[in-house]
Amino acid sequence: MRILLAFAWLAVAVLYPRPARAYAWMVRHGYTTCATCHVDPSGSGVLTPYGRAQGEILLQARWGKPGTEEASPAANFLWNALRTPDWLLGGGELRYMGLRTKIGDGPTTGDLILMQGDLAAAVQVSGFRASASLGYVTTTGSPAAVAGQLISREHWVGWAFDEGTLLVRAGRINVPFGIRSIEHTLFVRQTTRSDLNDTQQHGVAIAYTSEWIRAEVMGIAGNFQLQPDASRERGYSGYVEVSPLSRLGIGLSSLVTHAADDVFLRVANTRQAHGLFVRASPWRPLVLLGEADYLVQNPSGVPTQKGLATMLQADYEPWQGLHLIATGETLDLAGSGISYGGWLSAAWFFAPHLDIRADLMNRSQIIGTSRSAVLAYMAQGHLYF
């Protein structure tokens, strides 16, 4: 029954996808590290001034504007309507999605979901760093909830050494593992519980960023926004990525956590995930992202479950701002059969701070002891401040 619950959780995650923002495909421009554009050195979250400029220079459709043109003031926080002092970086995101889902022979259901309605801010003064987000969700019970429907996905303080080469921070932090991608419902993100939505953990992390290596390791103290304490996972998670070429990153990830009362399995559980990931751009319009994670779970009273989650994604950008994306993924957990899925997506960054995205996801997924077809159509609008 507990295993069934674990699989059911995967299905639920498909039905209720949530937000994220991190574009691992920026590697096509030679950006193998994330710290130039994000306050979080492992990517996502509040943008630095440099990142904001790139949002217009490299991310957004140019509409005939020459590539030699500077980013406009509209690239700034709130389209430059509110100027903040240099040490204060504002941010925030609004993402809304229309979703239609059909599972097995069941009816097609539709939903409109506020995926993200977050305000965020970061402080950078000398070596001091801090970042926090506060948002609203339409449901209760989020692992990121601080009160009712009010959530805080991340909030941390830290100190950067050597111009940001090293960052030591503590707080609620995105779990450093694998490719930090926007598709947080991918098997690799769900099974490792390392998405950008609500699986952040409290703990202490050390991040290292250099030309050739980026890495972060986090001691996980548990998600203190989750009750009771027995449900909190403790352990570590980390990755190291090497970039031998300017448009290539090859990484290793590792995670081990233990909870006295796993939030999904409702028994004591030790989870492990160890994997490889690759980001490569052999040709500037094309980026390949791949990840494979070996999974081990040791739920109390249940035989050890071993498995493998994989993902391969091709992002093709024929014109700046337009992304055509194909994704394949597999999940083999507990030897119960292989779930596999395919995504076809198109994303268009058509205006300052604005993008729209459409996804068709088709999965053949083991849910419980039977295989089900899961078909989902998603249309999203995304605005960041």
Place this chain on the structure above:
Amino acid sequence: MHGSAAWSIALLLAAAQPKISRPEVLFIAHGSLGMRVEGKTPDLSVTRNGDVFEFAVQLATLQTGIELRDRHMREEVLEVQRFPVATLRVVNATLPAAKATGTTRGELTVHGQTRPVDVTFQVAPGSGYDVTASFRMNLRDYGMTAPTYLGVSMKPEVDVEADFHLDPP
């Protein structure tokens, strides 16, 4: 008659000059927060006067993959309108009969200023010569300032690499 002789001499000199094929000149600049900028150009030429080789790169043709960054590099760092060419002059250069590696002293002229640089090279004879060479330069030595853009700073040390085939004379 005078003009014709001058043309003949010019043509003879041109014919005697070595030719370069498959050239690529690459620079790698290093910055804060793990920033690495690579710029490339195939626009490399060489002239030879006895045992003196002078390599020239048209700096306006350097491309880093981001047009705005190229503009900043050309206008604010290299000032290519005023200093369009970088040259590396190597004296006492002999073309070896067998594969050779080593370091030689050259004179690098960039941004209107000339400084000595130590050039590491490999020359492999075949049908002509396959040549790779590299050196490190400091922008400050040549009167240039390492750029900073919206909080991301580049370091003044820049690595330069060249890879080309020197065709047989």
